[in-house]
Amino acid sequence: MSDPALLHPMEPVSAAVVLAADEPKELAAFYAALVQASASPGFSAAHWRVLLPQMGWLELYRPSRQRALPPGRGRLSLCLKRQGGAAALTRWMEQALALGAQRLEEPRQEAFGHEVWLLDPEGNGLLLLMSAA
Numbered sequence: 001m002s003d004p005a006l007l008h009p010m011e012p013v014s015a016a017v018v019l020a021a022d023e024p025k026e027l028a029a030f031y032a033a034l035v036q037a038s039a040s041p042g043f044s045a046a047h048w049r050v051l052l053p054q055m056g057w058l059e060l061y062r063p064s065r066q067r068a069l070p071p072g073r074g075r076l077s078l079c080l081k082r083q084g085g086a087a088a089l090t091r092w093m094e095q096a097l098a099l100g101a102q103r104l105e106e107p108r109q110e111a112f113g114h115e116v117w118l119l120d121p122e123g124n125g126l127l128l129l130m131s132a133a
Contacts, residue, residue: 016057024060077125084130089114
C-alpha cells in the first residue's frame with residue numbers, strides 16, 4: 001500500500017483515452033472530424049491529441065519500434081455518444097465511412113439508443129451511439 005502522505009486528497013486526477021496508431025496525425029484528424037474538434041500536436045511528432053467534448057483527451061501515439069503493438073480489434077473500443085435518433089446515427093456513420101472507417105454491422109436500435117459498430121481507419125473498434133436522453 002502506498003504512503004498516504006504521498007497523495008494529497010484534494011489533488012485532482014485526470015484521465016485520457018490512449019490509442020496506439022501507425023499514423024497518429026492522420027488518425028487524430030479522423031477523430032477530430034467526427035467530434036467537430038481540432039487535432040493538435042502532442043509531445044513529439046509521434047504524438048497527437050484531440051479534445052473530446054465532456055470526456056477529456058484522446059491521445060494518439062506511434063509506439064516505439066522496440067515495443068510494437070500489432071493493429072487489430074481488441075475488447076476495448078472507443079464509444080462516441082450524441083443525442084439523437086436513427087437518422088442522426090445514419091448521417092454520423094456515413095461521415096465516419098467517408099473519412100475511412102469500416103462498418104462491422106448494420107446500425108440497430110437497443111434499449112439505450114441507436115448504435116453502430118465500426119472500425120476506425122487503423123482497425124480499432126469504434127462504437128457510435130445515439131441516445132434519446
